């Protein structure tokens with residue numbers, strides 16, 4: 001193992017009925033003024049809003065609502081939330097939703113206590129704003145991103161055409177009730193689960209590759225995601241599968257798989273930029289990108305791709321060479337994406353504006369190049385990958 005420091009800030013309450021059982025106890029630790037943040041309204045349709053609101057009222061909180069947080073949250077929405085939090089003297093932000101709501105609130109929490117612009121401070125000046133954020137709690141209603149267990153928020157700056165990660169508030173607590181995910185449209189369930197698989201793969205295919213316990217745990221998480229996605233294909237509402245996927249999601253982004261590793265995340269950087277131009281669904285964009293990206297890098301990480309084919313996909317070597325076995329693993333990944341009804345081509349994505357060749361070129365050349373990929377990408381090679389994905 002490489003040297004590491006590990007500390008964990010988020011207390012997790014997991015399981016059916018967790019909001020009723022545990023939310024009041026957490027709320028008692030904070031002041032009266034709560035910002036209740038949510039997305040486009042799913043929590044009002046499925047009863048989660050009523051359940052959370054009744055606990056807030058029982059606890060005597062003054063609730064300010066901050067709704068309408070969109071998938072792929074914008075920096076303008078962050079500023080709207082921060083202005084509201086400042087104006088109302090908010091003591092706790094409660095994010096109720098998926099990665100988009102939680103991510104938006106992480107940055108709202110930081111912007112609300114700082115006058116300097118968070119984007120400018122972090123991405124231009126390269127430093128965190130000085131004042132600590134407003135405390136944040138997360139109630140997860142759709143799993144996949146694992147956002148509830150880390151401090152990064154992925155935000156789209158529409159003016160700059162950049163979708164990228166900022167550091168904000170890591171949730172002090174997170175409530176994960178798998179029952180809350182039952183109303184999520186099935187395509188989104190599979191998209192979220194693929195996002196989890198992607199997080200695990202992006203970490204697995206990162207250095208170093210010498211024997212380390214993080215990669216062993218990672219293989220178990222990847223196998224669990226694949227097995228449980230398959231269970232959901234036959235029974236959309238299987239509680240055990242939903243609950244396993246919810247914890248897989250948190251496990252893939254809570255830092256445990258990353259201990260002692262330098263992660264890749266190049267496929268994520270490509271997808272994020274594609275998202276900035278098209279507003280495409282995150283997990284679906286990743287599904288279309290991963291196989292092509294891996295065909296470009298597998299020769300530089302051959303032994304690990306062989307291990308992936310063998311340990312994750314259970315492919316027998318037979319008379320295959322290392323390269324053939326590694327390729328068979330990537331082919332199996334692509335077949336699994338199709339089996340799950342996820343897009344294998346960018347042309348299958350639902351997008352705001354049609355994807356043109358010129359757009360792909362702009363996406364490619366504005367993508368952040370990751371230093372830890374087996375093969376260092378160039379804008380030109382990313383452009384080739386994106387064209388292959390069409």
Ligand code: NZQ
Nearest residue numbers: 039040041042071072098099100141142147152183184282
């Ligand atoms: O907005 P509402 O009405 O709530 O509808 C949402 C949204 O349309 C719906 N939904 C959520 N819970 C539901 C539900 N519908 C019915 N019943 C429920 N219980 O699901 C849709 C998608 O929600 P969203 O939050 O956008 O999905 P997800 O959790 O996949 O988050 C995606 C965002 O997270 C970022 C992505 O880039 C994207 O912007 N990511 C954040 C990461 C992090 N902070 O660690 C890591 C990831 O790699 C990712 O980049």
Ligand code: ZN
Nearest residue numbers: 145195199268
């Ligand atoms: Zn992701």
